[in-house]
Amino acid sequence: MSGTYTVPTGRPEAARGEKRSASAIVAAIAELGGESGFAVKAPRRVEGRVEAAALHGFAAALRMRVGFEHLSAISCVDWLADGEFELVYHFWSYRDNCLVSAHVRIPRDTATMATLTDLWQPASFFERDIHEMFGVEFLGNEDLEKYILTDWKGPPPMRKDFVSRDFAHDHFTYKNYEPSWDEMIDGGYYSGGQNGGQA
Amino acid sequence: MYTQALLLLPLVGFGVAFLLQGTVKRSPAIVKTWAMLGFAAIAAVAALAGAEIGTLYEGPTVFGSVLTYGLTDLSWWFVLLIAGITALTTVFTLGSLRYADDYPMYYAWLFAKVFGMIGLVMSRDLLSFFIMWEIMSWATYLVMQQGRDESRKAAQGYLVYAISAGMILLGGVVFLRTASGSFEFAVITKFVAGADLGVIITAIVLVLVPFLIEAAVYPTHGWLPSAYASSETTMTAYLSSISTRMGLFGLILFVFNVFGLDVIDRIGISAHLNLRTLLLVLAALTAVLPTYTALFQHDAKRLLTWHSIGQGGYMLLGLATASTLGTAGGLMHIFNYMTYVALIIFSIAAVEYRTGTTNLNKLGGLITRQPVAFLGMLFGIIGLAGIPPMNGFVSKWFIYRSLILGGYPFVALAAFIATVGTIMSVYKLIHNTFLGQLPERYNEVREVGWVMQLPIWVLMAVVFATGVFPGTILQWIARIQVELGIAPIAYTLGGVAQEAGDLNMMVITLVFTLTFIVGAVIFFMGGKRRIVSQYDNYAAGHFLNKDVPYNFNYNFYSAFDHIFEKLYHAAPVQSTERNLGRLVATVGEYIRRFFTGQINTYAAYYVAAVIIALAFLKEVL
């Protein structure tokens, strides 16, 4: 997973050719060297973990040598308990009709990641969004200014330690609506119940 | 007596102004006062000189021929225009010529130019006409090259044209003298009437082409825009309003008086295709092409100089029809154009005085800061666009009507196309200068002082009054028409009488006033209104402030730009411009090298050439 890849304009050569099966793609990824954790998860779904430092090289190789031309999405998950952010890169191949999801974990405190905008322009939106909602820095992405929440002054709202209801209580005056049913389920989200309960 | 005084006064003025040039640095007020007095005196004398129409005076004898001069109706008309506009310009310069030491000889050359122009229109023989023509050309050059480097360069361009025109005219003078044996107009008229076609064509080409060049008729207009636009702004007003019209004067004089219409109409293949048709076509081109070039200008002065070419086309259109209505329109348009173009450029000068720029992309929103200048420009552009009730409409109405009824539909269409172009470009002018958002940097701009406001108010009154009462102007025109051998126009105070056509500006203005009042009543019947900040504005829900550029003025007519993009950059308009520009630069450079760059030197050379030519002429005789 090393070496630099220059991305030519136009479509990569690897994007043309016969359709391959999901397992063939797992093999092709394994051929790239380095990453071996990839496996077929479901029909047309391949999944695996990539180290944060290796992601850019992996993505470039996936694009240029395996032919995954379409960056479908970048998702971010805040694993508060683990103190980590999980970035999930979803790549789609038009040639093979297969999706590769690369999971990357980065520490929550120093959340930085290399940008993929040099490989896929759509990455710019996803990265800016994740930067805005989670506070992850993407090195090399020059367009990380606020986009959706331009007037926002609070913490990145998608972080698990941000509780939307409490913010709404503090900042908006309204006929208070306190759902009592919430308490009945697992102790309630806002009172420290299941998968929430930081408040 | 007044006639002599008319020639004498500018000379005296020139002499004193020349002597006073050293004081400009220390106290410009002295020079300015002198100029003011001088031009006021000229204007007064010009007004009085009307009594002497018809009297011929004899001047010095040159080459065995007595120079004669005197006033006719036509020339008195022009003298009045010259004297009037000069006086107004001078009043304006009292205020606007802030850094007078940049222009030490400004007034001296102006006096010289006035001398040349007055002399030109008063000459009653070919030789004095030519001499005055030369004086005027040189004075024009000298006036133009006052000031900065760019104006010197541009003035050199003019000089090349002026010298060519002078040389051709010299040829014409020599030719006519040789052929007819006299410099006198009467003799020449008689000679031409009996001459054969070849001689007439030669004479006409040699004499008329210089006038076309001086009048900047397409395609000889190339010198005008940069020469006028780069001179001092009030001088731009002066040059645009009257200087160019001297060529037209020559044209009128020679076509109608000296040669006579019958002679002119002999040149051609049929009644519909003759020299006048050619003139009409040239005039139509002159009206259309420069007007649309003006559309794409980014500098207020340059935009208007293109119009002074285009509006010249209108005058020529009217004159070339040689009909009662047409000539009345053409002659009246000379006056009208002079008034409103001076008005517009004075407004621009007022803006420049306060902001330091005439670049249309740098201005905007000044209406709240300089309302008088705005009003002046508004009156001016309504006149220039030919919209009632200003005077520009009346002359254009004459021209249209004569073209339509005279059977020139496509020329009439061309004239209208030019009108549309004019409306577009004048709106761009007023919009980019006075309307739109006011840039923050102009917050401190004030109205100009009353000295500069005075000519603006006067001209506004003139533009409006002569629009409402065109009869006041038409009475002169009718007299001139009689003199030129054209049936005089049956004018009334408000327009023309019923037989000649339907126009009564007084009624139109009355209706306009009343309906405007109705509009005002409706307006005030509505709810209360409040003036809001320019930043309290629709921006699709966005917040505006001084940092948001929210003013549309660059490339104002972009659809035209898309259509003509290719055409415009490849068209003869542009390439002629470029080629002529290159030619002028080359010739100018050549002249500069040959004559060591000293104006005085090559003036001397030039005079020598003239003398040699005349001496040669004498030998022949």
Add this chain to the structure above:
Amino acid sequence: MSDKELTQRSAWETVLASLKKRSLWMLHYCTGCGAVELPPTMTSRFDMERFGIMPMVTPRQADILLITGYLSVKTLKRVILIYEQMQAPKYVVGFGSCTINGGMYWNSYATMKSLDRYLPVELYLAGCMPRPEAIISGFNSLIDRIDRGEANSWKDYYENYEFYRKNQEHTFGDIETHRSIADDAQYYGFVEVTK
């Protein structure tokens, strides 16, 4: 407005009101998802123009500010600017439950919860989302209110500007609309001129 004041309407005002109610222009601004029901309301099937109600483009031209659903804070700021750019009499119509109490976005960090704290609301249309029929019925009751001379909540913005301003500032801080409502209120005589 009290009943006493209502009876004080002159005959001219009564006639005028019955004419004015026939022409109401709605600002063409999709503030939220309820805007999706506006095209059907405007077009052939429900044809709002029958009642003289038309969409208009800029706030200067419009009489009705229809808040089509929740307002995110970012939009709320624009809506206030737009409301102040409108010419009185102007009517704010809250559309959908989310303008009343936040609706299903009651715990969202990004949307305002109660429209009448920021703008004087003339009328609410409840529902999520109200159907075109509801919109038309709502507009008809607005028309009735105008006819009866009761649709005067817009004056409240001039009279109690401090209240609205306080809530606006509480939610998103300062906002510069280049317009002083207090001055306007005095200029147009909506409040007593303070000496």
Add this chain to the structure above:
Amino acid sequence: MSDIVTINDGKAIMPGANAPENREYNMFIGPNHPGIEGNFALKLSIEGDIIQKAKTEAGFLHRGFEKLMEERLFIQNIAIVCRICVPDPDPNEENYARAIEAIGGIEVPRRAQFIRVLVLELSRIASHLFTFGGHAGTIGLYTMPNWSISDRDRVLDLFEELTGGRVYHIFNMPGGVRRDLPDGFKNRVRDVMDYVESRLSEYDDLFFNNKILLNRAVGTGILPVDKAIAWGATGPNLRAAGFAHDVRKDDPYEVYEELEFDVPTAADSDAYSRLIVRRREIAESIRIVRQVLDKIPEGPVWNKQPNPLKWRVPAGDAYVRTESSKGEYAYYMVSDGGVRPYRVHVRGASVTHGVHILENMLAGARIEDASQIMFSLDACPPEVDR
């Protein structure tokens, strides 16, 4: 003569002398502008009438759905996911349900799958009809929106009968759908399909073959296939560039594999191509709907799930994709085994079209075309904002 006295003071203020030329100015299309699709803004920097630089501004519709979903139960979220894309809400419900099914391994009855396809295709038809109205509006042909949007209402009436809601249906439950088809519903669907089909030829006369549309849309907003792929275009916008990618074919879900339909493409990749691809898609959708009505088996429509308030979905994650009328619509869902989704990431179809593709395409375009280009991409702002 005060001016004469101060003439040579040399202190005159000349604020304009060295001022910069005012060439570029800003124009705002949206949020309060008819030329914008929804509550969205284009900040244009213009010279003359050529757009030099375009910047989108989103967030006017931001409600924080992803956050709200984390704070609510799985069952509650069904009611809010549809609101993420207003004109075409069903792909959201579909994705949400399918993500839970994928994580939890829940089977969906075949009849329910057919009904889901039916709903999705009807939603596609409705959405495209809506877009035609919008697109026609940008060129000022207001008869078209009046026709197409009121024809869309017939589809909405079907939805109302089937689901109880005109716009938002809240219909797809994990494990099936909420209700079976009402009596006689099939026939009414057939009637509406026949009607829409007959109207398509009228649309051709009024709109698709309209000289003005051809004049304005052909050659406008060209997105060639290379760039379309590089910039992440999907759905009809990608197909208009001649690239036949359709999630329904290439990553099939529900029962699309069993249905016959073509993937319409166009070659010119301009605004007109994008429009005409959508027009052909309506015909294909009608074909699919008819097949669904023919092939739909009898049976249950919902595999009963546990008490919704105590319903736990096993830990796991899933990335599900749907072909919405705007393009590829994907959800990434993570469950930690609780009663609430741990994380739902919504990848709207318009996050590429409405943001950087639009920005790139607008640079160098003319103001007249800005709104048309936006509508031709059929970008849906709430998908961007969420």
Add this chain to the structure above:
Amino acid sequence: MNSGIGLIVWIIAYPFVSFFLGVLLGGYGRKLTARVQRRVGPTWIQPLFDVIKLMTKQTNISHGYMHDVAMMMLVGGTLMTMYFVPVPGFHYFSQFGDYIVVMYLLLVPPLGMALGVGQTANPNGSIGISRALQMLAGYEITLVMTFIGFAMKHGTTSMYELMKLQQAGGPATWGIFAEPLLGIAALFALQGMLNEKPFEVIIAPHEIATGPMTEMGGKYLGMMFIQHLIALPMELTIFMNLFLGGAQSWVEYVVKLFVLFTLVLVVNAVYGRFKTDGALRFFWKLPLPLAALGVVMIMANGM
């Protein structure tokens, strides 16, 4: 009725008559368009309600005095032009100004509007004005070309004379039948002059947010509406006088107005709008050469 008391009554009543006609025409326009769009549409006098509503707005914003004066110029200029266009029974003012005058008077309201819109300092408005002025080069030139040909043929530039000549000669001498090329070209020009689609580039809500109307609200917009409603019958009358032989009675006049306007509206309802340069190109490719051809034919016949 062109002298004495009758004249004064006419002068006072004419604006009201014209406005009323405009309201009917405007309402008819909206109703007809609604019917083409399969809608019910508003009532026939909806424009009247709109105007009343706008004029009685309680707050109005202005961007300066030019903005105010522009509105007076707009309505005043239109009323003025209206007087110079002969209608059945009222042609007193046409003796003081012929078609050339009308042609120029028609420019007064747009100029007024242009100046007022300029002061509103909104680029949307300025672009709208820029488009309006550019469109002049399309339809106005075409219209003038047709008029020039017609005036040349009959040897007069007076609109009243032209109308009388056609009435004397019967329908066969009506411009549209006698000179069909000019008539067709003028129909296109009329579409442009009325600012109807496909030449409606000035308002263009989706492009420039209603252009000149952007900053107009309350009574300002109300006056624009009044102007529009007066100008509507006037502009149709100009066409009618030149190409449909004017009208001899008010019944004929009203019938011709509505028929002509229907023609315009139907085209308006089924077309979108050109881009500005597209519209200009169209005018220069089709109607203008048609008109020029018509003029050439008149010249050929005359020779």
